[in-house]
Amino acid sequence: MHQSKILGTGHYVPPRVMTNDEIAKMVDTSHQWIVERTGIHQRRIADPKVDIPSEMAYKATLKALEAAKLQPNDIELILFSTTFPDMFFPNTATQLQLKLGITNNCGCLDMNAACTGFMYAFTLADGLIRAGMYKTILVVGAEMTSGFNNWKDRNTCILFGDGAGVAILGRTPAGEKSGVKSHVLSGDATKGEHLMLRGGGAAIPINAENVGTDVQCVVMDGKEVFKAAVKTMASHAEQLLAEGNTSMDQVDWFIPHQANLRIIEAVANRFNFPLERAVVNVDRYANTSSATIPIAMDEAIRDGRIQRGQTLMLTAFGAGMTSGGALLTY
Numbered sequence: 001m002h003q004s005k006i007l008g009t010g011h012y013v014p015p016r017v018m019t020n021d022e023i024a025k026m027v028d029t030s031h032q033w034i035v036e037r038t039g040i041h042q043r044r045i046a047d048p049k050v051d052i053p054s055e056m057a058y059k060a061t062l063k064a065l066e067a068a069k070l071q072p073n074d075i076e077l078i079l080f081s082t083t084f085p086d087m088f089f090p091n092t093a094t095q096l097q098l099k100l101g102i103t104n105n106c107g108c109l110d111m112n113a114a115c116t117g118f119m120y121a122f123t124l125a126d127g128l129i130r131a132g133m134y135k136t137i138l139v140v141g142a143e144m145t146s147g148f149n150n151w152k153d154r155n156t157c158i159l160f161g162d163g164a165g166v167a168i169l170g171r172t173p174a175g176e177k178s179g180v181k182s183h184v185l186s187g188d189a190t191k192g193e194h195l196m197l198r199g200g201g202a203a204i205p206i207n208a209e210n211v212g213t214d215v216q217c218v219v220m221d222g223k224e225v226f227k228a229a230v231k232t233m234a235s236h237a238e239q240l241l242a243e244g245n246t247s248m249d250q251v252d253w254f255i256p257h258q259a260n261l262r263i264i265e266a267v268a269n270r271f272n273f274p275l276e277r278a279v280v281n282v283d284r285y286a287n288t289s290s291a292t293i294p295i296a297m298d299e300a301i302r303d304g305r306i307q308r309g310q311t312l313m314l315t316a317f318g319a320g321m322t323s324g325g326a327l328l329t330y
């Protein structure tokens with residue numbers, strides 16, 4: 001059986017910064033409230049004429065290919081996680097294939113597990129590489145959350161941002177240690193109603209009566225999502241450590257989904273895990289849904305915090321409610 005190795009990572013965020021003060025001009029909120037309750041100071045917002053998900057993913061992938069010293073045609077499969085695809089079909093993975101100039105007819109699959117999507121795609125990629133079916137897989141989390149944000153709802157519009165992060169997974173060369181020690185994927189549909197975007201699909205098509213209403217936007221019960229997030233991420237962390245035969249002390253970096261600094265702190269507190277060893281960028285990018293983990297991981301690799309041979313713990317949760325994580329040697 002093969003092990004998988006993260007050969008290269010990349011990320012891209014659109015240049016437009018939206019501050020809390022700007023949001024306070026649209027809804028009844030303040031910079032102080034947002035910082036105190038979420039840790040978010042600003043987020044990036046994509047210009048849809050320039051940076052739709054396939055385009056952000058393209059820019060992130062160029063950096064990952066360079067880091068991995070690979071060419072676009074080395075990619076054998078694209079697993080593209082997004083909650084807001086370029087369009088219903090063709091899927092966004094094919095749009096990325098086109099932009100990258102890939103001519104090998106590699107497989108192209110979109111995946112939606114909301115904010116957990118990257119962990120689902122990453123775990124599938126790891127499994128396919130372990131099984132020997134593929135050698136090189138591009139795993140993407142790319143999101144234009146501004147497209148479904150309700151800019152009149154202070155409960156949600158403060159929370160989200162746009163961006164893309166990618167990881168290229170390949171076979172671990174003989175003699176190297178990189179690989180996934182344990183993983184977890186889960187879903188609890190009984191809590192699905194707490195975070196939804198209901199319209200635009202077969203159940204509630206957008207029509208003349210509901211266009212412009214909140215069926216086109218994210219709706220959330222923040223308190224319920226908060227509680228579920230802390231509980232699930234903490235229990236997943238415990239499971240990852242037990243199944244990976246690893247103690248919290250041996251984890252060099254904790255890379256959690258970036259939704260709210262208080263959620264990250266609450267999870268870290270349960271394990272007495274020092275916040276200095278958690279990778280946090282929610283202050284600058286807010287919640288970029290399935291892009292948060294690959295963006296955070298790439299930043300920490302590029303600035304030298306994450307080193308080869310170190311142990312990383314990734315955990316995510318999102319609408320569904322879906323959740324997942326992985327413990328791995330980088």
Ligand code: UT7
Nearest residue numbers: 028029030033037115154155158222223225226259260318
């Ligand atoms: O990937 C998953 C995505 N979602 C999440 O992870 C969200 C998880 N939930 C959260 O992060 C938090 O629940 C929020 C940040 C959304 C809300 O924070 P909270 O501490 O749970 O606030 P709350 O909902 O209990 O609201 C407290 C008060 C309320 O006023 P009253 O009823 O006490 O008068 C809200 O109306 O704060 C009010 N409030 C705001 N005030 C200023 C809610 N949103 C805002 C706001 N600015 N943006």
